[in-house]
Amino acid sequence: MLPHAGPPVLYCAVIGSPRRPLHPPQEKHAMESGQTLLIIDDNAQTIHLLTSLMEGQAAVHFAKGGLEGIQLAKTLRPDVVLLDLDMPARSVPPGMSGLDICKQLKGDLLTRDCAVLMVTGHNSDATELAAMRAGAVDVLARPLHGPMVQMRVQTQLTLQRQAAALHKLGHLDGLTALFNRRYFDTQWDVECRRHRRQNQPLGLALVDVDHFKPFNDTYDHLQGDDALNRVGQSLQSTARRPGEVVARFDGDEFAIIIPYASAENLVSLGDRICDSVEGMALPHASSDTAPVVTVSVGLVSGVPADDDSGQRMLDLAVQALQRSKSQGRNRAVASMSDR
Structure with a gap:
């Protein structure tokens, strides 16, 4: 008014x-x-x-x-x-x-x-x-x-x-047209500062394509590139809430910044990511997990408390991703940041 x-x-x-x-x-x-x-x-x-x-x-x-x-x-x-x-x-x-x-x-x-x-x-x-x-x-x-x-x-x-x-x-990945790692690093810092100031929870998802090297060995690198593109598109269509940023993080890894991420939103997003990628039914004959391409997801949520919170949350997301892989892949595992 x-x-x-x-x-x-x-x-x-x-x-x-x-x-x-x-x-x-x-x-x-x-x-x-x-x-x-x-x-x-x-x-x-x-x-x-x-x-x-x-x-x-x-x-x-x-x-x-x-x-x-x-x-x-x-x-x-x-x-x-x-x-x-x-x-x-x-x-x-x-x-x-x-x-x-x-x-x-x-x-x-x-x-x-x-x-x-x-x-x-x-x-x-x-x-x-x-x-x-x-x-x-x-x-x-x-x-x-x-x-x-x-x-x-x-x-x-x-x-x-x-x-x-x-x-x-200048901040797009040349293969997937998603945001690149440089943009992710900048935006992650911005969002950590913003959520710390507002005392609101910020979420992060790290997504890894399961058994991607065997996929490249079985098919070829062109089909490997196409698979990464398809996974990136799936992530982009799944992470549609305002402010969510999908980026190619490193090789066959992706990252999603999730503003105002409650624990419920975090778990729901992780499950939807796995279901969406598996639902593409992209054949993967060399996978020990499923006959189609799947992903493992590590998630973390918390209120950034200081300048080091961003790196701590990133480390926790990596640990959650490793647990997802050790528990059988094609699943999402979440951690909560201790600030």
């Missing part, structure tokens, strides 16, 4: 605000791509005006204080932030200016990639230079001109989509 506007504030007036959003095709695409915009401003009328202008371009959220805005940005990881440069000393915490907030956003691993546009009533070269040095990509001067605000925000949303596409291409 939008905040109620207070008394009229002249410097927040919007000039030429259109009745409908500009460029509907681009804005529809922005909404379909799931992009997010965060407004950080202590003035209710400014929030209301900017929210109206941004309608249809992205999912809009707002915060009325510095700390609230920083925490919300870490949770949402927005594509674009519209930030009031002129936040007064009464902001929370006292004395935190828009420049301070911008510096914190650009200095944090979770928020450094967002595009910050600063809104100010002090339009000068010195103000713009200070904003750019703090990490902003653009400065919007009051009084705000509706079409210009929309165009500049749309430009940043487009750049964010393009950057995300290039980033994704």
Whole structure:
């Protein structure tokens, strides 16, 4: 719900605000791509005006204080932030200016990639230079001109989509088109930090193709590559909850990051992974486990407690995977992290 506007504030007036959003095709695409915009401003009328202008371009959220805005940005990881440069000393915490907030956003691993546009009533070269040095990509001067605000925000949303596409291409496995190990390592660190901050359980599944070397020896490497592709597709279709990341971990091993993983979700996912791969009925004449390709799964869940929690959880998942193999393969074994 939008905040109620207070008394009229002249410097927040919007000039030429259109009745409908500009460029509907681009804005529809922005909404379909799931992009997010965060407004950080202590003035209710400014929030209301900017929210109206941004309608249809992205999912809009707002915060009325510095700390609230920083925490919300870490949770949402927005594509674009519209930030009031002129936040007064009464902001929370006292004395935190828009420049301070911008510096914190650009200095944090979770928020450094967002595009910050600063809104100010002090339009000068010195103000713009200070904003750019703090990490902003653009400065919007009051009084705000509706079409210009929309165009500049749309430009940043487009750049964010393009950057995300290039980033994704650089983090895809060449064989399976899943995320690669480098992306997994980065995302695992990000999720550990996020779940530690929110005090929420994070899950991890390690998946190993049973008897894969005999498969390659019996058939050939081309069919081995096809089998890995098929297993990867099966994992991708099984791990469909928001935020779940499937990656090729190493050779014939895969990894799945499972946000907000309860023990029940963890066990259910492990069973579905095994059933889905076995259900492909991909022949494997050299397997001692089944006449078709199967997988073993090791899972772990827990609330990351410190900077070393990620590695400890990874080690526990490896141990669970080894137990799965020693117990006969084609099964999922779960461990719970002791934090």
